[in-house]
Amino acid sequence: MTATPILSVRDLHLAIGEGSRRAPILRGVSLDIAPGEVHGLVGESGAGKTMIGKAVLGIQPSRARITGGSVTFDGRDITRLPERERRRLMGRGLGLIPQDPMTSLNPAARIGGQIADVLRLHLGMGRAAARQRALELLNDVRIRVPERVLRQYPHELSGGMRQRVLIAIAFACRPKLIVADEPTTALDVTVQRQVLALIKEMQAQEGASILFVTHDLGVVAKICDRVTVLHAGRVLEAGETRRIVEAPEHDYTRALMAATPRHDRPGDVLRPVPESLSARLNAEALAWDAAHAGGGRAGA
Ligand SMILES: Nc1ncnc2c1ncn2[C@@H]1O[C@H](COP(=O)(O)OP(=O)(O)OP(=O)(O)O)[C@@H](O)[C@H]1O
Ligand SMILES: [Mg+2]
Numbered sequence: 001m002t003a004t005p006i007l008s009v010r011d012l013h014l015a016i017g018e019g020s021r022r023a024p025i026l027r028g029v030s031l032d033i034a035p036g037e038v039h040g041l042v043g044e045s046g047a048g049k050t051m052i053g054k055a056v057l058g059i060q061p062s063r064a065r066i067t068g069g070s071v072t073f074d075g076r077d078i079t080r081l082p083e084r085e086r087r088r089l090m091g092r093g094l095g096l097i098p099q100d101p102m103t104s105l106n107p108a109a110r111i112g113g114q115i116a117d118v119l120r121l122h123l124g125m126g127r128a129a130a131r132q133r134a135l136e137l138l139n140d141v142r143i144r145v146p147e148r149v150l151r152q153y154p155h156e157l158s159g160g161m162r163q164r165v166l167i168a169i170a171f172a173c174r175p176k177l178i179v180a181d182e183p184t185t186a187l188d189v190t191v192q193r194q195v196l197a198l199i200k201e202m203q204a205q206e207g208a209s210i211l212f213v214t215h216d217l218g219v220v221a222k223i224c225d226r227v228t229v230l231h232a233g234r235v236l237e238a239g240e241t242r243r244i245v246e247a248p249e250h251d252y253t254r255a256l257m258a259a260t261p262r263h264d265r266p267g268d269v270l271r272p273v274p275e276s277l278s279a280r281l282n283a284e285a286l287a288w289d290a291a292h293a294g295g296g297r298a299g300a
Helices: 049-056 083-092 111-123 127-140 146-151 159-171 189-206 217-223 241-246 251-259 275-292
Strands: 007-016 023-033 038-042 064-073 094-097 177-181 209-214 226-231 234-240
Touching: 007 049, 023 038, 023 049, 023 064, 023 234, 023 275, 038 049, 038 217, 049 064, 049 177, 049 209, 083 094, 083 111, 094 159, 111 127, 111 146, 111 159, 127 146, 127 159, 159 177, 159 189, 189 209, 189 217, 209 217, 217 241, 226 241, 226 251, 234 241, 234 251, 234 275, 251 275
Parallel strands: 038 209, 038 226, 094 177, 177 209
Antiparallel strands: 007 023, 007 064, 226 234
């Protein structure tokens, strides 16, 4: 990679729980994202994709702790930023497209107000300017009658429409990096395709980078420039999407490829990774734990 990365995750270790109950979740994860790059993060359920996405946004579940490594965004280590500075980054430097469009919007507030709140909070816009910009944003995400949608509540919109609104919010403050955690998983296939195309279009228009979390290599092939393959909190393989899809090096990547449902074959379902391979990889992860037992960030 030639350009200085906008995001650099280095040897990130994260564990949940304390003392003898401490369970490693991320086992030395590294990845770089260049400006303007869409970077796929793939792996089965439980691999730690969401944990990485959260760490990039500077948040962890209450019992989780970063025990080593760094997450450098725009030159600063997010894992060590004071809460106030981290918050300032949210919205402005960093954006999020969440998985579940239903629970991610406030059910009691109109769409226009929710978009305007973000603009007023992070950019200090006045009422009229925020409303104008909210209209523009809804236009950008191809919502047909934006004036009407501004006045509507989330439950009045379809899942696809709600996801468009969340994409508008993610891009509202022109962030440099967006974490998209399974942004289309909750949508049906046709809508999924439209929303993917929209994310790609907005990303290109704004020149933002995206960390695109998904379990679906078919989706990765459509939208990502590069991809990192994760299993049990370890990176098994990373590289250009084309290379990964056409000539995967790791057995697990090959198994994921074989397991990926074909969107052009209706009714095709996800086939699981063979049990023998899962068992081997889990044993490797346990061996890793044994080799790293007692390790941790000094003073953490
Ligand atoms: N709050 C929590 N307390 C304890 N363990 C947790 C918690 N959240 C996640 N984990 C564990 O951390 C691991 C990684 O979880 P994570 O949610 O990052 O996986 P994921 O790759 O995003 O999976 P999915 O595809 O299902 O979303 C899993 O083993 C999970 O059980
Ligand atoms: Mg997840």
